[in-house]
Amino acid sequence: MTATSQTTTETHAPGPARARTEIVDVDVHERAALQELVPYLEPQWRRYITEYGWQPERLLPYAQPTAGGLDRADAKLPDGRPGGSDLGLVREQLLDLYDIDTAVLTGWLNASALGAGWPEFKTGLMSAYNDWQVETWLEPEPRLAGSVHVNAHDPVGAAREIDRMAAHPRIVQVMLYIGDRPFGDPVYEPLFAAAARHGLVVGIHHSENSPTALGHHRLFAEWHTLVSQVFMSQTVSLVFNGVFDRHPELRVAMIEGGFSWVPHIMWRSDQQWRELRSEVPWLHRKPSDVIREHVRFATQPIEEMTARQFLGLIEQMESDELILFSSDYPHWDFDSPERALPPGLPEALTGKILAGNARATYRLPDGA
């Protein structure tokens, strides 16, 4: 006898059933088409898109050589829109499938990673993006938390935008994408001051315009292997330029850079601080202490390792509160919350990484 199979378009067969585990995912990308933002732009900026045809520059000299380009092949919409364009599919493939408690939106089109030209337009574009994000994503889906996108090339305008958006109860973060500038430069002080004033995390995220230390190598695989380099640069920049000394309440989340490099930066920064502290007399504590207090690191793209190796890193960082789970949905290197962490980690540590550390960092209510 032959039964009839259910031919299915189901996008994912989940792993083994798990006990209810809280999950906070701190890197989920929603995406707007530029035309969607036009109605949210102030009138003086609309023609920059509708008539001038402005497009964000993309400095990466490769496309992602994957089955679906930038996105998971199964996250693209049937009508051709890119992944992250549709809340319904985000619910189906992420929020519902993995029973995510809270997902922090990290967006697309952050002007901080673009060139410095037309700064006033780009500040206005970030305002439009933020209003679109609230209306299209935060209002209809209570499991989502949002980020204020700002143009770091216009720090005063960025601070003004943070002041404007911070009152929204589910805005938890100020978003900076990494271009080629270290954010510890005091020129960015207004935006860090605004984030600290409102108790918002500053999320610093990799972008297609983030170079390696040697610019762009021949191969995408090289570039993607080296994404952690710009996070090392940004961490060192913030710490040595005293951002956290000026803002003792500030928390920063490094997103999409992994974390296995953190002990290296802690040890090396402490060594340089001891040897060269006359150059940074405003830095009154060793850098590793500053990092442990103020900086958190999202897992994705997670460095795949054994539980023993993972626990070794925790020991080297001298804290189990620094790592936050992130999936990077809908991008091609999405990390599943069921598979990202190595099997065999202590349950308490897993709970901290999957939810507890993010709740503390973003001050999310327990179980909300």
Next chain:
Amino acid sequence: MSATVDSDQAVRVCASDELGRGEMRAATLGRLPAVVIRLQDGTLHALVNRCLHHGAPLSRGRLSHGSRGQAGVGDYSADDSVDALRCPWHGYEYDVRTGCTLFDSERRLRRLTVWEEDGSVLLAP
């Protein structure tokens, strides 16, 4: 059809003409997700539809050729002797005929039995 197949466990996937050359489709065998593939040479193959890496549905990936590269840096010649199924997420590549990953022949997807009978594609463990 393999002589060891228990036909009582077989399920119908689709009509034969609903699975063209170079196409694949998802199916389920009990609770087991499966991907059924018809290669360009007309042969049918079936694998568990769950990437060994993060569990992605391989049926949403891409069928492609292999890549040689024996000539060293810059050699991008296609290897038509390998029919590869590429994961839709991180891009793990599997040999459709063996279920083995192209980077490590020790890592292998479970193969399922698939055949055609009376105009239908049938699937069994």
